[in-house]
Amino acid sequence: MPLSLLDDLRALAPTIRKLAPQIEQDREIPASLIDQLAALGVFRLAAPADCGGLEADPVILIRVFEELGRADGSTGWTAMIAAATGMALGHLPPATARSMLEDPHFLIAGVAAPTGRATPVEGGHHVTGRWAFASAGRHATWLIGGALTPAGPRLFVMEPSSLTFHDTWHVSGLRGTGSNDFAADDVFVPDDRTFSLAEPPTQSGALYAFPALSLLALGIGAVSLGIARAAIEDFTELAKSKINPLTGKPLASRPTAQTAVAQAMALHGAGFAYLSEAVAAAGPDTASRALLRLAITTATTNAAQAVNLVYKAAGGNAVYDTSPLQRHFRDIHVATQHAMVSPEVTETVGAMLLGEEVSSVRI
Structure with missing residues (x-):
């Protein structure tokens, strides 16, 4: 799939190039293009294969991201953030990852910096915070936010519907990435949607090593x-x-x-x-x-x-x-x-x- 994906992306590239000025003006990728990239499997490249992802070799990731960056910097950046963030599913319980990947529009993004605070409660955490530079956030089906807990920093996977978005991405370049801020106000995140990169992944594939x-x-x-x-x-x-x-x-x-x-x-x-x-x-x-x-x-x-x-x-x-x-x-x-x-x-x-x-x- 990844090698045929490169051919598909090269075929899509002229369309992306034509869209580039509009993408920059609108400050985000059009939903129709996001849907095309999702259908091709771009956002599943680093997700576990046994859960519905592609689990591609990192060398393939380089070629895919370079090809998309060549078509349009903002599109390449958005796809890169969403695809690479998919590696987070390799740190979640397989059943949780599988349920997320059942969505044909699956796209996970977010910010790892621990600018939030998380309080342990029964069955999970209550998370509050605000995160900047959330590329692809408006199109995400799931968003990750880093937060400090009494036990140290952790990453929390949240539903976009529970978050507030702030229009902050008024910048000189990569305007189409829509890298706005998002915020959580006492959002409950269950235990099966939190992880730490300091802990061993739940998947054993080479990609997660x-x-x-x-x-x-x-x-x-x-x-x-x-x-x-x-x-x-x-x-x-x-x-x-x-x-x-x-x-x-x-x-x-x-x-x-x-x-x-x-x-x-x-x-x-x-x-x-x-x-x-x-x-x-x-x-x-x-x-x-x-x-x-x-x-x-x-x-x-x-x-x-x-x-x-x-x-x-x-x-x-x-x-x-x-x-x-x-x-x-x-x-x-x-x-x-x-x-x-x-x-x-x-x-x-x-x-x-x-x-x-x-x-x-x-x-």
Whole structure:
């Protein structure tokens, strides 16, 4: 299924590209496109196979997220968050996961940061809190919120109908992700819908042995690489059609344009190869996890550098709303702001490589 899914997504990509300006204007993905992605199984990629998910290999996830990011940054990001968050079902009782996946519109999203508070009661917890950056939240059938309990932080899976949404996502890029805030006010969450990533998963498949934080983070690098590939392709098209009125030659004939597109392609290729290799070699030990996070951060950084190169080489044409290059530029520079690929990640890995003691919690 995952490999045929790539073919299906490539066939859907032209439709997504045409929708991209409207997606940005509306600040969310249209329900019809969400339904198409759900029907293809995108949101089940990291959910347990024996419960109705696809339980795809992380290397496949990279290819899927990169392909969707290439079609549209906001669509890629939304799909990536929803698909990767599906790994949470591997930490829930199988019967609970199975019942969630019975819904053909299944889409789980949320925020792991423990910005809520949870009070234990008989049979579960009462959860109160507010969570920011909830990409795909408006389309979710289930939302996760991290909260502090007397025993430590846990994750709680809540029904959207019990939550309040706040229209906060007024931003420079990735506007179509609809990453608004949501809040819970004393919402009861039963015991079978709460878990901790510090506890062993309920599923034994290889996907759930993969470092949980890295599984959630790898899509950032993959979608970013997709945005870079789209920027390179759009610049290539522009370079062939943009004619210098003084010389009559296309932008493509200029050495600066040629150098920019070659360097951008190299940055994309290096980032994709490094990320793919690190994911394939990932293990549970601290050193392996740290190097994987470095590869994810590097892929994101490389993608931003690639977009910067072709954006600058495009000249004044790139600043107009009608140019997709300006959207790629804004989208990629929102992606680089995510905490999962912050400079602190590189600092932590560097400290480990130099023999300094680092906290495994950060990676």
